[in-house]
Amino acid sequence: MRRSEHRPGYCRATGRDPLCIGAFTLLEVLISVSILAAIVTVTFLCFSAATTAWKKGQKLSDNLHHGDFIIEQVVMGLRSAYFPEGSAVRGTYGFWNEDGGEGEGAQDWISWVKLGRALVGDDCPFAGTPHRVKLALANDDDGKTRVAVTAWRLHGQPDDFDPAEIEPTYLPANVRGFNCRAAYRKVDGVIEWLDVWEQTNRLPTLVELTFYLEPLEEGEQPVEVKRLVRIPLGVLSWK
Numbered sequence: 033m034r035r036s037e038h039r040p041g042y043c044r045a046t047g048r049d050p051l052c053i054g055a056f057t058l059l060e061v062l063i064s065v066s067i068l069a070a071i072v073t074v075t076f077l078c079f080s081a082a083t084t085a086w087k088k089g090q091k092l093s094d095n096l097h098h099g100d101f102i103i104e105q106v107v108m109g110l111r112s113a114y115f116p117e118g119s120a121v122r123g124t125y126g127f128w129n130e131d132g133g134e135g136e137g138a139q140d141w142i143s144w145v146k147l148g149r150a151l152v153g154d155d156c157p158f159a160g161t162p163h164r165v166k167l168a169l170a171n172d173d174d175g176k177t178r179v180a181v182t183a184w185r186l187h188g189q190p191d192d193f194d195p196a197e198i199e200p201t202y203l204p205a206n207v208r209g210f211n212c213r214a215a216y217r218k219v220d221g222v223i224e225w226l227d228v229w230e231q232t233n234r235l236p237t238l239v240e241l242t243f244y245l246e247p248l249e250e251g252e253q254p255v256e257v258k259r260l261v262r263i264p265l266g267v268l269s270w271k
Contacts, residue, residue: 100257101203101204101205102179102203102204102205102207102243102257103241103243103257103259105150105151105203106151106167106179106241106261107241107259107261108148108150108151109144109146109150109151109165109167110144110146110239110261110263111261111262111263111264112146112147112148112150113127113144113145113146113235113263113264113265113266114145114146114147114162114265115145115235115265115268115269117268117271122233122234122269123232123233124145124186125145125162125186125235125269126144126231126232126233126234126235126269127142127143127144127214127229127231127232127234127235127236128142128143128144128229128232129141129142129143129212129214129228129229130228131227131228132210132211133209133211134211135209135211135244136208136209136244136253136254136256137208137209138209138210138211138242138244139168139169139209139210140168140210140211140212140227141166141167141168141169141210142166142167142168142212142239143164143165143166143167144164144165144235145162145163145164145165145186146162146163146164146165147159147160147161147162147163148160151165151167151181151183152165152181152183153201156183158183158184158185161185161186161187162185162186162187163183163184163185163186164183164184164186164195165181165182165183166181166182166183166195167179167180167181167210168180168182168210169207169209169210170200170202172202176206177206177207177208178202178203178204178205178206178207179202179203179205179207179210179243180200180201180202180203181200181201181202181203182195182198182199182200182201183198184198205245205246206245206246207243207244207245207246208244208245208246208247208254209242209243209244209254210241210242210243210244211241211242211244212239212240212241212242213225213226213227213239213240214226214229214236214238214239214240215236215237215238215239215240216231216236223238225240233269234266234269234270235263235265235266235268235269236263236266237262237263237266237267237270238260238261238262238263238266239260239261239263240258240259240260240261241258241259241260241261242256242257242258243256243257243258244256244257245257
């Protein structure tokens with residue numbers, strides 16, 4: 033018997049010392065660590081990208097939710113427009129607006145007479161009587177640009193009443209721009225849109241509302257929310 037076979041721990045079956053079985057060389061260890069590091073890096077990047085996409089999607093969902101809320105409030109307000117039949121003072125109930133440019137920087141405002149709680153809330157004391165509302169963009173107390181709503185009774189105001197002194201209420205969501213166009217007439221099947229509604233003693237039958245919400249990330253395009261709204265009493269104002 034060879035002398036090496038008498039060493040402690042010697043394995044006759046393999047002819048090697050069991051303490052050396054399964055051992056790694058330094059090169060194998062370095063390769064394994066490098067592969068593991070690459071896997072961890074790729075996994076982290078994928079997780080980070082997925083998390084960023086989820087947060088961005090959540091923010092987009094919130095913005096669209098707020099945008100839809102604004103649109104629905106304005107739509108209900110426009111569809112609640114009031115115009116008495118045979119009115120002798122038609123201009124009192126007409127649609128007023130001002131063009132403030134185009135695109136994401138548009139700063140239009142619109143005003144009309146309505147009934148009901150839309151845009152003024154359940155607690156408004158004159159919600160059930162004709163009242164005029166004005167919709168515009170303004171900075172709130174935090175300096176954020178929002179949709180500002182002012183409303184006042186159509187009748188019974190003092191001689192020195194000034195609507196500009198009314199404290200507005202703000203709808204949620206940061207808004208960068210607001211653009212409104214009114215349909216004037218249809219010629220050969222094509223609608224003629226007006227940026228400035230000069231028929232201030234009447235209501236348009238159709239308006240196009242476009243709100244530009246704050247972008248998800250700095251430097252990106254704003255989120256555009258658009259809606260066409262038909263005003264039921266618009267037809268009555270032209271009779």
